[in-house]
Amino acid sequence: MKGITHIILTMATMLVVLAPLTPSLFTLESIPAVLILILGAFFGSLAPDIDKGKEAAIYHSEIPGARGRKFHLTPVFGYALYYTCYKPLQFLFRIILGKKIYAINGHRELPHSPIGILLISILVTVYLWLICLALSFVPYLSPLYNNSLIFVFGSGFLLGCFLHLLEDTCDNSGIHYFYPFCFSRLRGKVKGDGTDPRPKIFAVVLLIAAFILGVLFISGLIPAIWSYPTTLMVPIVLWVIFLKASGVPARKEVRE
Numbered sequence: 001m002k003g004i005t006h007i008i009l010t011m012a013t014m015l016v017v018l019a020p021l022t023p024s025l026f027t028l029e030s031i032p033a034v035l036i037l038i039l040g041a042f043f044g045s046l047a048p049d050i051d052k053g054k055e056a057a058i059y060h061s062e063i064p065g066a067r068g069r070k071f072h073l074t075p076v077f078g079y080a081l082y083y084t085c086y087k088p089l090q091f092l093f094r095i096i097l098g099k100k101i102y103a104i105n106g107h108r109e110l111p112h113s114p115i116g117i118l119l120i121s122i123l124v125t126v127y128l129w130l131i132c133l134a135l136s137f138v139p140y141l142s143p144l145y146n147n148s149l150i151f152v153f154g155s156g157f158l159l160g161c162f163l164h165l166l167e168d169t170c171d172n173s174g175i176h177y178f179y180p181f182c183f184s185r186l187r188g189k190v191k192g193d194g195t196d197p198r199p200k201i202f203a204v205v206l207l208i209a210a211f212i213l214g215v216l217f218i219s220g221l222i223p224a225i226w227s228y229p230t231t232l233m234v235p236i237v238l239w240v241i242f243l244k245a246s247g248v249p250a251r252k253e254v255r256e
């Protein structure tokens, strides 16, 4: 699936997650946390494609589909992720499990697996914690020490990566959820080249759901006590429907 599709679907899902919490989000403490969570999810939405080669969106500053607009942090983060997380973890997996860890067809190996995104997210959080620890010795930067926003970023990043796996599950290359112990993939029938209309339809459904939830919770038609269950349940239900609509589980096609 293309970088732009990942960004749109992940950001739209994040809106659905955040919509029920809208009434409590516009406080001085919440706004930085929401922005950091979204930034983490943005990087996470592109991160698993670090195993795709240098054409992956995470290595480029152009924001896909944004008409040449650039975000220079993306390649900085992408290359840092490649050399400090992906390559060391791949080396470790190679030592323990041997050559079978490499994808036989196409890309999608360690960073496209649940164990991979979990380990990468932990490493990202640890590195960030260490950088903030070092910076906290600089005058006026002491609040960076053990700052809770580091963990908000790590959680957003993991969530973004997980949504990337769900999105890739919809297409005909699929995801091996039990990598590196089992290489059979869970896949759908969506073509990953951007020609299939289904990801666009999913994005529209997500945006409509986010809007309706936002209105219902801001107006008080749904009491605030329901905000956390809704935050969890609506994205899960919608994604189960999207996976079904994508034909998951589909049979393997000859070409990958």
Ligand SMILES: [Zn+2]
Binding pocket: 001, 048, 049, 112, 164, 168
């Ligand atoms: Zn991918």
